[in-house]
Amino acid sequence: MDVNQLQKRFIDYTTTLVQEGFLDDQFNQLQQLQDESNPDFVFEVVSVFFQDTDRLLNELGKTLELQNVDFKKVDAHVHQLKGSSSSIGAQKVRNVCIAFRNCCEEQNIEGSLRCLQQVKHEYSLVKNKLEYLFSLEQQILAAGGSIPTWNE
């Protein structure tokens, strides 16, 4: 596949992710921050997001397993995840976090456990898609092209 085809695939794929609600305009904001002085910016921020989310999901799992669930703690973790997913434009993850916080407020254990499963699911979906997007970026760069932003 030549550079132009790769770039088109990149744009089309990003557009689809936005149309399907996996990503929102904040992701586009990140792409606009990427430049020659920092060509891996999006990859770096999203990588930090992945690491941070893995940590938070792990903490959430442990906190919800305890006999007496500390909902303040659960809520604090979900608030963090809501913030970081919002900052990178991971819309579906963020939306589940909103529902999750409601469960925390109600001190609803079952609801919280369901939300945890849902957030893990949405996270894994968007992670796969973003990883694919980054692989396209790598292919474009390897072929000597530059990475387009989706609304160009």
Next chain:
Amino acid sequence: MASSSSSWSSNGEEEPHVLAVDDSVVDRKLIEKLLKREDCKVTTAENGLRALEYLGIGDEKGTTPNQELKVNMIITDYCMPGMTGYELLKKIKQSSTMKEIPVVIMSSENVPTRINKCLEEGAEEFMLKPLCQSDVTKLRCHMTKVRNPSNGRFCLGR
């Protein structure tokens, strides 16, 4: 980091130095990039205590205000474990050396009582997260208010 092509140098301004405080790693990376895009020098801190230590107004014995330190603006998240952005704002405003530095609060939550109490305590702006480039561009006017925090004149631009 004198750069002849800096967006500040055409006005004879030195690049502003901004202290950004946020407990989120993702958000620290983002705010740093947004500020660097405005040709600012950026220092980040992961919580209020670290920020105060950096400013030399921490509670630790032996921290003395750093007369050489030039910080033109502080931007801080509101919700942080330990010391909130509001509490950090209050400490800064209580400091004789640092109170002139403009402080901007960021939050992911739009809570009018929260916004009002921050503004009443002296925050310049309250911004909703996630921030985008145009939000940060709007903050440029605050970055040039204070030339030298320890003995500068405060030029009102509001």
